[in-house]
Amino acid sequence: MSAKPLMVKPHMPHPALPGADWADCFELQVPKSDLTAIAAARAMLGRFPPWVRLLMSLRNSVTSIFGLKSTGSDLAGNKETIGFFPIVSQSDDQVVLGFDDRHLDFRVVIDVRDDGRGRRLVDTTTLVKRKILLGRIYIALITPFHRLIVARMLADFGRRMNSASLPASP
Template structure:
């Protein structure tokens, strides 16, 4: 219990590393991290906790986003590639290992990847979410500029939820 009180359930924004093998030509990236109570946790489990269940306000924002971009022929979030083996929330899983899960898809205006990773830390596990984007055309640049403030709120909320869920499971 004392360890939980010392841990901040607020994610921190950290510097992403570029280039990243998940999307080598990415020209935009951000990264958030949170330290959660120590337990066995794989990257795919962390991805499911973060991306599997969005709060209602995020679902409303995504519905507005999908309606706004539909006239431009953009894929909606939740696009299913014929080769997709697994989906987590709205996103196809592209690859996974014990320490890293990569989700995302390519569209004509931009390619994006969400990289969820889990590493040991002195206070538990560090769960990181890196968003990588390769903006292909002007519309991709405009799109990222418009959604970035919302993206920051959403990613921070997702990671906070992971922290709260895992902290709650430690007290049971």
């Protein structure tokens, strides 16, 4: 089983952010049949590699000039977070993370579902509703980094899930 996520067409409009005008979706098949969405979200987003933290720090420095929210505690307010992102809603099969800012509204939706063969499919959908020109420019600039980060983090998660499901060697 491959740990490589596939980019798939996102479902639009999406109930997590009905007005979204930008989206992407990656899908990954994992061997663990009892995986919940919250467990998948925590495993994928609970610890960012140093290079991602560095990019997020750079992002925060640049966006603060424009008065935008930075990743971290000021996004969450009093909400529980996973990684940098406040939890909007959660169930066993879906977690919605995200926030609204002046330039855009942002959601990450992590869905898990059975594939009918004792495995789970994990979908990570990013939804954005760009509100002003700055939101459009921001998304245009960060899209290549966003896709690299999501694909890498899903692939790392898939490798961890696959190695955890392998029987121990004698």
